[in-house]
Ligand SMILES: Nc1ncnc2c1ncn2[C@@H]1O[C@H](COP(=O)(O)OP(=O)(O)OP(=O)(O)O)[C@@H](O)[C@H]1O
């Protein structure tokens with residue numbers, strides 16, 4: 301038996317690659333096909349980025365970042381108030397959704413029992429699938445109608461609801477990745493659950509949590525629908541948390557289709573800034589992922 | 595009473611006599627049965643663990659050695675669906691009574707796990723963490739150095755105490771985990787195959803450590819290596835697994851005695867086959 305095996309493998313020239321073997325040909329064809337499909341899939345991405353850069357670059361100067369949008373038919377101006385507005389809105393949303401989301405995920409992953417956790421996870425998935433315009437209507441009903449005014453708070457609230465399921469899910473997933481054995485090790489040296497979560501599990505999951513929340517923030521910054529009837533829009537600098545507030549996405553929505561060229565250019569510049577923001581956050585999150593522990 | 599139960603009762607009587615030592619029992623189980631979900635993984639264990647002795651647990655894979663070990667420091671509490679019946683008595687207290695605080699139990703009964711599981715922190719922090727949360731008042735630097743020396747790891751890591759514990763090799767990680775456990779000066783140390791990922795030299799060092807620890811600690815060590823059981827332990831417990839009525843396998847204690855007795859003159863046929871097949 302062993303001699304036949306020996307004989308079978310003794311012809312070592314079969315080890316060499318042969319281009320004519322059917323296996324090699326099919327392999328090569330499939331690789332080429334996959335490569336072409338990849339190109340087709342990436343094409344829209346490149347086209348969008350290039351188009352936005354080309355259209356947006358013409359107004360990409362200092363004024364863009366220092367001046368407020370001009371009135372109709374006026375020349376010049378920038379989108380500074382909208383940039384500040386977006387930052388404020390996202391900050392409000394983050395302050396609400398990140399602590400709640402992270403704590404909810406800690407509860408889900410570390411303290412809840414199987415059945416409750418399954419239902420909460422299901423509910424978060426449903427919430428993340430709710431169209432953003434519906435979340436806008438909800439925020440309109442809850443905050444705008446009860447405070448009697450469109451406001452930064454209402455917009456931030458809507459964005460917070462939008463971010464919440466993303467924060468919960470990514471944090472939950474990052475906590476689940478931390479191996480069970482590490483929790484055991486901590487509990488095994490006499491740590492309480494509180495110590496284990498706070499000093500071992502959360503730090504280990506932190507890079508992954510950062511990645512998730514950064515992406516949630518980026519997504520919120522680009523949302524338009526929930527802001528249209530909560531934060532509304534103004535040309536002017538934000539004047540208070542309970543006043544309407546401008547934002548980049550609503551600026552794009554309002555200005556892109558008006559018949560004034562100046563406004564259209566500003567809309568493109570704002571789009572460019574949003575795209576850059578997303579690129580930047582993606583890079584940050586990649587960097588954070590690179591630091592991840594597990 | 596089924597034949598199996600009667601058989602086990604006889605055995606537990608005999609074990610009680612045979613292992614009657616001059617030293618006091620630190621841990622004692624009474625009719626301990628552990629379920630994962632509906633099925634018992636370990637049934638009807640009666641045994642005593644004696645003070646300042648090294649007790650080895652041997653037996654085929656899946657017979658419940660790790661499961662039993664986890665009962666001694668209530669780590670099974672963390673496993674969903676795990677349920678413990680019967681008693682585990684530690685210094686006159688039933689560990690599974692409602693009044694017991696499992697966190698306190700684990701401070702006294704330390705554990706080294708089957709798979710190395712360092713914290714994703716620096717080597718230094720891996721050892722300091724346990725001391726800190728237990729309110730250690732002494733010199734942390736000194737504690738870290740002493741523990742690492744005891745675990746035969748100091749020379750390899752003394753220049754990189756700030757490096758992440760996960761950057762060490764598997765064997766080094768395991769020694770780090772041993773250092774972490776002994777740093778707390780527990781009363782009992784549970785070791786689940788502490789040498790399974792170590793080379794012979796480090797294994798030798800760990801065995802020396804175990805012998806040295808015996809002065810002050812009570813040690814239980816799970817091992818698949820019969821020679822190791824002979825080398826380090828005073829007492830050996832042999833566990834086996836059997837097919838239950840519904841086709842599920844469960845483990846039970848077959849024989850528990852002085853190590854020489856188990857290896858030279860076991861009372862049970864199953865023990866003879868197991869230790870004989872692998873040793874001598
Ligand atoms: N977390 C768990 N959930 C469900 N079943 C488990 C769990 N841990 C162990 N078991 C079951 O309990 C039985 C005993 O497992 P245990 O890990 O105690 O065996 P062991 O003797 O330590 O084996 P090994 O020598 O391979 O480490 C096995 O049948 C296993 O499938």
Ligand SMILES: [Mg+2]
Pocket residue numbers: 659660661708786
């Ligand atoms: Mg085991």
